[in-house]
Amino acid sequence: MATATVLGAESPDRWRYLNNILNRKGPYTDEAFTPGDEPKAFLADAKILVIGAGGLGCEILKNLALSGFKDIHVIDMDTIDISNLNRQFLFREADVGKSKAEVAAAFVMKRVRGVTITPFNCAIQDKDDEYYKQFKIVVCGLDSVEARRWMNATLINLVDDETLIPLIDGGTEGFKGQARVILPTISSCYECSLDMHTPRAAVPLCTLASIPRQPAHCIEWASVIQWPKEKGDLKLDTDDPEHITWLFTKALERAKEFNIPGVTYSMTQGVVKNIIPAIASTNAIVAASCCNEALKIATTAAPYLDNYMMYTGNESIYTYTFTHEKKENCPVCGNLPQNLEVNPEWTLEGLMERLQERPETTLRKPSLRTSSKSLYLQAPKQLEEQTRPNLEKKLKELMETGDELSISDPGMPFNLRFIITMSE
Amino acid sequence: MLKIWSMKQQQQAASAASGKKKVTAAQLRVQKDLGELSLPPTMKTHFPDPDDILNFTLTIEPDEGMYKGGSFNFDFTINQNFPHDPPKVLCKQKIYHPNIDLEGKVCLNILREDWKPVLNLNAVIVGLQYLFLEPNASDPLNKEAAEDLKNNRETFKRNVRTSMAGGYVKTTSYDRVMK
Numbered sequence A: 001m002a003t004a005t006v007l008g009a010e011s012p013d014r015w016r017y018l019n020n021i022l023n024r025k026g027p028y029t030d031e032a033f034t035p036g037d038e039p040k041a042f043l044a045d046a047k048i049l050v051i052g053a054g055g056l057g058c059e060i061l062k063n064l065a066l067s068g069f070k071d072i073h074v075i076d077m078d079t080i081d082i083s084n085l086n087r088q089f090l091f092r093e094a095d096v097g098k099s100k101a102e103v104a105a106a107f108v109m110k111r112v113r114g115v116t117i118t119p120f121n122c123a124i125q126d127k128d129d130e131y132y133k134q135f136k137i138v139v140c141g142l143d144s145v146e147a148r149r150w151m152n153a154t155l156i157n158l159v160d161d162e163t164l165i166p167l168i169d170g171g172t173e174g175f176k177g178q179a180r181v182i183l184p185t186i187s188s189c190y191e192c193s194l195d196m197h198t199p200r201a202a203v204p205l206c207t208l209a210s211i212p213r214q215p216a217h218c219i220e221w222a223s224v225i226q227w228p229k230e231k232g233d234l235k236l237d238t239d240d241p242e243h244i245t246w247l248f249t250k251a252l253e254r255a256k257e258f259n260i261p262g263v264t265y266s267m268t269q270g271v272v273k274n275i276i277p278a279i280a281s282t283n284a285i286v287a288a289s290c291c292n293e294a295l296k297i298a299t300t301a302a303p304y305l306d307n308y309m310m311y312t313g314n315e316s317i318y319t320y321t322f323t324h325e326k327k328e329n330c331p332v333c334g335n336l337p338q339n340l341e342v343n344p345e346w347t348l349e350g351l352m353e354r355l356q357e358r359p360e361t362t363l364r365k366p367s368l369r370t371s372s373k374s375l376y377l378q379a380p381k382q383l384e385e386q387t388r389p390n391l392e393k394k395l396k397e398l399m400e401t402g403d404e405l406s407i408s409d410p411g412m413p414f415n416l417r418f419i420i421t422m423s424e
Numbered sequence B: 001m002l003k004i005w006s007m008k009q010q011q012q013a014a015s016a017a018s019g020k021k022k023v024t025a026a027q028l029r030v031q032k033d034l035g036e037l038s039l040p041p042t043m044k045t046h047f048p049d050p051d052d053i054l055n056f057t058l059t060i061e062p063d064e065g066m067y068k069g070g071s072f073n074f075d076f077t078i079n080q081n082f083p084h085d086p087p088k089v090l091c092k093q094k095i096y097h098p099n100i101d102l103e104g105k106v107c108l109n110i111l112r113e114d115w116k117p118v119l120n121l122n123a124v125i126v127g128l129q130y131l132f133l134e135p136n137a138s139d140p141l142n143k144e145a146a147e148d149l150k151n152n153r154e155t156f157k158r159n160v161r162t163s164m165a166g167g168y169v170k171t172t173s174y175d176r177v178m179k
Helices: A016-022 A037-045 A055-066 A100-111 A129-133 A145-157 A191-196 A205-210 A215-231 A241-257 A265-272 A280-299 A348-357 A381-392 B002-010 B025-035 B121-133 B143-151 B153-164
Strands: A047-051 A071-075 A116-120 A137-141 A167-173 A176-182 A308-312 A318-322 A338-342 A367-369 A374-376 A404-408 A416-422 B043-046 B055-060 B072-077 B088-091
Touching (some): A037 A280, A055 A167, A055 A280, A137 A145, A176 A280, A215 A241, A280 A308, A348 A374, A367 B025, A381 B043, A404 B025, B055 B121
Parallel strands (some): A047 A071, A071 A116, A137 A167, A338 A416
Antiparallel strands (some): A167 A176, A308 A318, A367 A374, A404 A416, B043 B055
């Protein structure tokens, strides 16, 4: 176990700002907080994972290193683009094309002595449960809903008697942003709040097709309507300059036809890639909030965020903090998968009969699936007919140990989930 | 971390089992939506691969209105971002309809600008059915058809019948969609 000397090894003033917090109690510190070596040792030993090394990620990595975390992992599958350089300050022109995670890790390690950052240039889905289990805290600085949902569900599924990994999620869009603390199964999770996020404002298809009014309408028309019409099955690659040029030319023609000025190449790129201009200061504020929470959770030096802070910087500086309520019927944290032992020789119908005998799985009209197989779905009618033959099959033909079984029923607000263990 | 752990101890031991092949949140939701689907006799689904519930075809055979007697096929493609993203719906045939263009794109508000994660597949299917009962001239994707509907309902009706039989309306030939 590393000791507190890690924080004091350099100039005695090096970590003074941190020692001010960790060496004494404050008016709001938790009763359980013991000032001094204990929280410092925890910071030095705790592994913390950062997802994303982009706009938020650069800030987060720098902040965590300067907050006394010593063992940081970072995952990002992206490479550095020249347009990142204005705000992703760990990258230089010579780094364009290199892995974000690797360059960011090397930069912060060079500047902050004593920190180890392990970079991974891969997708979060490439790592397994064992990998994620080693961390005490996960901080996300992502730009995609899909990746957030995956990370959220993964950490919630890891909860057991020994594991509970807080997820600190930051997000920004232009001048707006949010930071939130998710304690898996204890507080509201990302999936609980999915209804809250408005998908991006889309223009009605008929407006694009018949009465465009803005340059963006012409660009969307080119990508949504003309591309599939003229290019058939060729998939639009928004990173391919030739594709963007094609769209730009088409959009320009249409804009001329309707007397709409303002269509440019970079606007075309912005519209089709759905780029919302990133604001460096929004990233800095949201990342600061996230790292503040990481430090507070790790050391108990001050109460942590419960559980959602939204920030708006459009007209002034405004923040609002509230407790987002856990959703009782959340499909991810409302029902955790349970173990289910089955006999491989049972038929699917036999399994369903046995489930009917258990009070918690007595269902009116259950439908059963694994991640890769429709076992028996009672609606719609054609799917019922297609899956009915499975009822006679033995379980060993349909599933294997480790498969997740999901059972839905019209009378239930969410699906029941089981992890299958085959045993004779 | 002490605080978190004391909270955890207070909470009842909710311990999850962890599997190798997880069902994704989108799959969980689609499975649930399908179970709640109430299809009238005028509609049926077809799953080319019953194990893949994210891709299927919906056939609508209206029993009233101007499109009565036709059989219309729609491809449903649902991605892993569902229900954050709406399902993608495409008409498989070239049909004469003010709100469906010749490539099969559908102008239905809940498929695009008014989609919300609280909506489900049933809502989309009801919406599609409504398009055949009440084609809407004010949201045109096929401008010619919309103009016809606006100017002369009788001409429009005749054009619908001609197109459904596989004939020409003006210079455009349409797919035969009679059942």
